[in-house]
Amino acid sequence: MRNTENELLNNINSNYIKNRINNLGADLCGIASVDRFKDAPKGFHPTDIFPECKSIVVFLKRTPNSSNYAVNCVPYTFVNSMIMRIIDKLTIDILYSLEELGIRCVPIPSDDPYEYWEPDRSYGRAILSLRHAGYLSGLGVIGKNTLLINNIYGNMIQLGAVLVDIELEADAIATYEGCLDSCNICIEFCPQQALNGETVNQALCRPISNFKHQKGYTLQKCNLCRVKCPRAFGIKNK
Numbered sequence: 001m002r003n004t005e006n007e008l009l010n011n012i013n014s015n016y017i018k019n020r021i022n023n024l025g026a027d028l029c030g031i032a033s034v035d036r037f038k039d040a041p042k043g044f045h046p047t048d049i050f051p052e053c054k055s056i057v058v059f060l061k062r063t064p065n066s067s068n069y070a071v072n073c074v075p076y077t078f079v080n081s082m083i084m085r086i087i088d089k090l091t092i093d094i095l096y097s098l099e100e101l102g103i104r105c106v107p108i109p110s111d112d113p114y115e116y117w118e119p120d121r122s123y124g125r126a127i128l129s130l131r132h133a134g135y136l137s138g139l140g141v142i143g144k145n146t147l148l149i150n151n152i153y154g155n156m157i158q159l160g161a162v163l164v165d166i167e168l169e170a171d172a173i174a175t176y177e178g179c180l181d182s183c184n185i186c187i188e189f190c191p192q193q194a195l196n197g198e199t200v201n202q203a204l205c206r207p208i209s210n211f212k213h214q215k216g217y218t219l220q221k222c223n224l225c226r227v228k229c230p231r232a233f234g235i236k237n238k
């Protein structure tokens with residue numbers, strides 16, 4: 001390795017990386033050490049994707065709330081598909097930025113594609129669960145609707161991550177209260193009864209959360225478990 005690369009690597013710490021990522025456009029960034037993923041299902045651990053992975057850098061962008069005023073599903077579908085592309089673009093920008101520092105990194109797509117698919121129960125699983133990665137990097141807590149709730153931005157967030165081959169100081173895991181024990185709004189409002197407080201029955205949820213239009217595109221006709229949540233827009237701003 002060249003001297004300049006060595007010098008750069010010696011000066012790199014979590015704050016330096018997070019500042020770079022925030023300057024590229026992330027609203028928040030958190031870091032998890034790889035040992036925190038010990039309970040990940042076999043085949044879905046960060047080292048199953050990148051054996052040299054030492055830290056997981058997770059970032060998010062707030063999803064604009066404006067589409068929620070619409071009673072038609074098209075504005076929400078539009079916002080969601082654009083924010084997905086924005087996070088994926090940010091992921092690529094982060095790769096360029098970290099590569100410049102001599103860091104080896106592997107991107108996680110914010111949604112598609114993934115390989116694992118059980119057709120009989122329409123169950124898909126991403127190569128890495130970003131909700132769990134978000135929790136393990138201190139960016140929020142997982143609610144009964146299965147979504148990550150951040151204290152500032154609520155569940156209206158789009159997550160991204162890159163796996164890196166350097167050890168970085170991990171952020172503290174969030175300790176704020178996500179769901180109130182007595183709240184079951186998401187479970188009660190789900191028109192498909194797809195939620196049980198632990199996971200989502202994908203076969204029930206998919207036909208409306210990813211409705212296949214005759215014309216070939218996908219419409220997000222349901223988001224009730226997300227928007228009806230009293231924590232949808234943050235824990236302070238109920």
Ligand code: B12
Pocket residue numbers: 036037038039040041044109110111112124125126127128129130131132133145146147148149154155156157158159160198199200201202205206209210220221222223225226
């Ligand atoms: C497949 C998928 C779906 C599926 C399944 C959703 C789900 N909750 O898992 C369907 C089509 C239903 C869906 C719908 C929606 N989705 Co979606 N989806 C994904 C995607 C691409 C993969 C998620 C996945 O693999 N699930 C399967 C596994 C992980 O879940 P599980 O079976 O419950 O997991 C169990 C075990 O396997 C284990 N486990 C799995 N991994 C790990 C890891 C560790 C460390 C541990 C300890 C345990 C563990 O824990 C679980 C409990 O036993 C992610 C992007 C990503 N890469 O994560 C976005 C993602 C979860 N979706 C997102 C969104 C926004 C939505 C919708 C709101 C869209 C809409 N229609 O408005 C709805 C919400 C419905 C809901 N309540 O979940 C966001 C969530 C943001 C947030 N605030 O959390 C994500 C993270 C996309 C993103 N980049 O931001 N989605």
Ligand code: SF4
Pocket residue numbers: 189190191192193194195200204205206208209222223224225226
């Ligand atoms: S997106 Fe709709 S169908 Fe899917 S779990 Fe949430 S409320 Fe239920």
Ligand code: SF4
Pocket residue numbers: 143144145146178179180183184185186187228229230231
């Ligand atoms: S609606 Fe209530 S139970 Fe469901 S995730 Fe939000 S706070 Fe938790």
